[in-house]
Amino acid sequence: MKFTINQREMIYALNILTRAISTKTTMEILKGIFIEAKANHLTMKTNDLSMSIIIEIPALVEEEGVTVIESYLFNDIIRKLPDDAITIEKKTDHISLICSQSKYKLLMMDDETFPKVPEQTDGVEIVINQSVFSNMIKMTNFAVSRDETRAILTGSLLEVKNNVMKMVSIDGYNIAIKKVVLQDAPDASVIVPGRTLNEIQKIIGYNVDDEISLVIGSNYITFEFDNVKIISKVLEGEYIKYEQVIESEFGIEVDVDNREFYDAIDRAALMANKSRSYIVIFDFEKDQVTISSQSEIGQAKEEVEINNTGKNIRIGFNPNYLMKALRVIEDEELVLRMTSPVRPCFIQPKNNDSYEYYLVPIRINQ
Amino acid sequence: MKFTINQREMIYALNILTRAISTKTTMEILKGIFIEAKANHLTMKTNDLSMSIIIEIPALVEEEGVTVIESYLFNDIIRKLPDDAITIEKKTDHISLICSQSKYKLLMMDDETFPKVPEQTDGVEIVINQSVFSNMIKMTNFAVSRDETRAILTGSLLEVKNNVMKMVSIDGYNIAIKKVVLQDAPDASVIVPGRTLNEIQKIIGYNVDDEISLVIGSNYITFEFDNVKIISKVLEGEYIKYEQVIESEFGIEVDVDNREFYDAIDRAALMANKSRSYIVIFDFEKDQVTISSQSEIGQAKEEVEINNTGKNIRIGFNPNYLMKALRVIEDEELVLRMTSPVRPCFIQPKNNDSYEYYLVPIRINQ
Structure with a gap:
């Protein structure tokens, strides 16, 4: 295997690929980047067993082949190299980089032991604008649970019904729901790991007008955009029946x-x-809240x-939860709806009912 | 005590004052900011027992008096307040801030127990451009020793002789020396704690054309600029005779x-x-070094x-030391002078002999 690629192209690919490199793994091969050189392009892969990223970039391939390179040092070296052509060649016992x-001579990892990227065999496809999807993640991901003992809540519910796509995150203290209207989208329902969504948001960025394709299957979800493909496991089990805790009548x-x-x-x-x-x-009074x-x-x-x-109400909140929600709402005006000091407070942008946020209060001595 | 001050003025003062707040102290009072309101200004002080900072800022004083406020929370609150007038008043058992x-009601600390700022009784004065002085610190401070077992090397030698001011830092592996020419400056010699110099560099900044006055005494050194006064202890003892390890003849x-x-x-x-x-x-050869x-x-x-x-030479260095020195030299061209793989390497900007850097090599197997 021998190919030449520009340093900038390689940095672009590494920025994306390293998002599926686990820093904590004890399986050394998972720290590797799989590179396949073929015809006039490279296919590069990373895989942390929960999520795989595959990216294709053009390269001058002199000799086809595959290899796996340890990602950390490779990544650091590439970033510090000048903006110039890099030639990478597989030798008998190492990778040469010029x-x-x-x-540089770099350790060659055993490409035979690199975990296979899963084949997704079923699924329905939904196409959505990248920045719209990124915004859905931003507005809900902060409320994903970090508590592994209720694994299902470490994911977000992604549901399409009657051409409305809904993303829901819950962590026991708060619920965040973001809806968007789609056209001619098939119904679907899946629970996507919060970490996958978080990494995808970082990769697709916030101001991209291109589209992203989601293929929702029973075991995997595939995200495809530009020259990037991300295949993630989905979480198995039934999502929490959150509608039961949400009330529709609020006195305040x-x-x-x-x-x-x-x-x-x-x-x-x-x-x-x-x-x-x-x-x-x-202390919410008529014209003023005292905090x-x-x-x-x-x-x-x-x-x-x-x-x-x-009516007036005295209610306590963990300010750090509340601020996370207020930070992701870009609208200037908010509506808060409350029932009692022990029932969830409902927050929504004043003129935009596509977002719903519920926060459970903290019991205080009256 | 009661005064009103603009939020921005107070932030300016806190940015400077907090540099003499020790995060590690067990003496609670050292976390306090001493404030004296008098006539039309405030005198604010912090003191970490090694260094005191005194700053004067204009304020609308309604009632004179003194108090000490715990710095951390005060600092955080001031920064998050709107850019508006802040009124601070000493009440019987707390400080009120509006x-x-x-x-806000804030804890009032006992101003009687705030450590006295030392009186400097002797000294000679040297006046120097702030950015020139800042640059002297930048070019030498990275080589100050962090090893408290040789306390004298945790300071930098500041020496004036025949109208040349020299700053010297040594940590056993490297020596950095920066010289500037002064006019009509009295001779003086003092060892200033590296931390003091580091904090002063941060306060005076790098592009300030004003002057700073140094009063060098036998126990203290005082730095005075703008409306700020910093009094630091000096290190007692004799500085290392570094000239002995420096050679003047280099074969390479x-x-x-x-x-x-x-x-x-x-x-x-x-x-x-x-x-x-x-x-x-x-590996230094005639036209090329291989690293x-x-x-x-x-x-x-x-x-x-x-x-x-x-002649050619093979020599080993700790690259992290070397890079620290190269980073502070802004000149494009360097001269390296060497004698042997076990003697210090001397580095200097090509056309500027006001800076000298010596690095001890690491012994390698030839």
Whole structure:
């Protein structure tokens, strides 16, 4: 195997491929990047056993073949090389890399032991704009559970029904739901690992107008865009029946400016986090919410103008959860709906019902 | 005590003052910021027992007085407040802080126990351009020893003799010396803690054309610029006689491009650091230096054009030390002078003898 490729092309590929390199694995081969040189292109693969990434890039192939290179050092070297042609050749016991006045010999890993990328045998296809999909992930992924004991919640529900695609994340304290309308999309339902979605969001970026294809099968989901293909396992089991905890009738409805509300919580959180209580108390009155917190070294009190069409309520929240949700909502105005200090608070952009966020309050002494 | 100050003014002061707040201290009072409100200004102080910072800023003082506020939370709150007037008032058992719709109560520390800023009773004054002084620190501070067992080397020698100011840092592996010419400066010699110099460099910045005054005494050194005064202890004892290890005759003289040399070492260092050997081998020939390193997973070989007017030499260095020095030299061309693989290598910008750097080689198997 021998090929020549530009340093920039290789950096582009590595930026994407390294997202399926696990830093914690004890299986050395999973730290490798599989490279196949064929005709006028390379097919490069990484695989962390939960997710595989395959990327095709053009290259000047002098001799076809396959190899696996340890990714960490390879990645570091490529990044520091000049923007020039790199020639990589498989020798009997090592990989040779030459770029300008730089010559490297690198460990060759056993390509026979590189785990096979799974074959997805079933599925329905949905095509969606990359930035729309990226935004769905951004608005829900922060609420994915990190608790491996309830594995199903470490994934997000991705559901298509009657041409509406819904992404739902739940971690026991909060629920985030984002909906988009599709055209002529088949119904489907799958639970995608939160980590897969997180990595995909980083790869496709936020401002890309191209489309991404999702093929949703019973065991795998495949994402395909540009020259990249990502195949991820899906989580097996039934997703939590979250509709049961969501109420549709709220006695209290509050309009508030997102930025002002966020900034006030951000400051009050300093005090709440200092005491490690992580409780901020909200006193919603008619025209004003008072946000307060305390620690052994002080007290914070913030006031923000609101418009409350219901009765007054005193309710406590973990400010750090609340801020995560407010950060992903780009709309200026918010609506908060509440029932009682022990029932979830529902938050939505004022003029946009495609996003729903529910936060469970913290019980406080009245 | 009651005063009003703009949020931006307070941030400016805190940016400087927090540099003398120790994060590791068990003496709670050292985490405090001493504030004295008088006439139309505040005098604020911090003191980590090795260094004190005093800053004066204008404020609207309604009631004179003193207090000490715990710095961490105060700092965080001030930064998150809107750019608006902040009113701070000392109450019977707490400090009240009001800014727009934000109200805070903060712990009041006992100002009686705040350590006194030392009185410097002797000294000679030297005035120097801030950016020139900052550059002296930058070019030498990286070579200050972190080894507390030879405390004297954790400081830099600052010496003025015949209108030349010299700053010298040594850590047993390398020596960095930077000289500047002054006009009508009195002779002086003092050892300043490396940490003090590091903090001062951060405070005065790099592109400031104003002057800084140094008052060098036998126990303290005082730095004064703008509205800031920093008083630091000096290190007691005699500085190492570094001239003895420095040689003036070198058989080998090499001219090399700083950037090309640095980039090649930077790549070869990846391999050397991977193996944790931290050795890169340099084969200096007539027109070329070959830079090589190896680890269990590969080998690196880099070639850089040079002009060597002496004999060939194979010599080993810790690439991380070498890179630190090359990074602070802004000149494009370097001269390296060597005698043997076991004697220090001398590095200097090609057309600028105000800087000298010596690096002890690592013994290698020939």
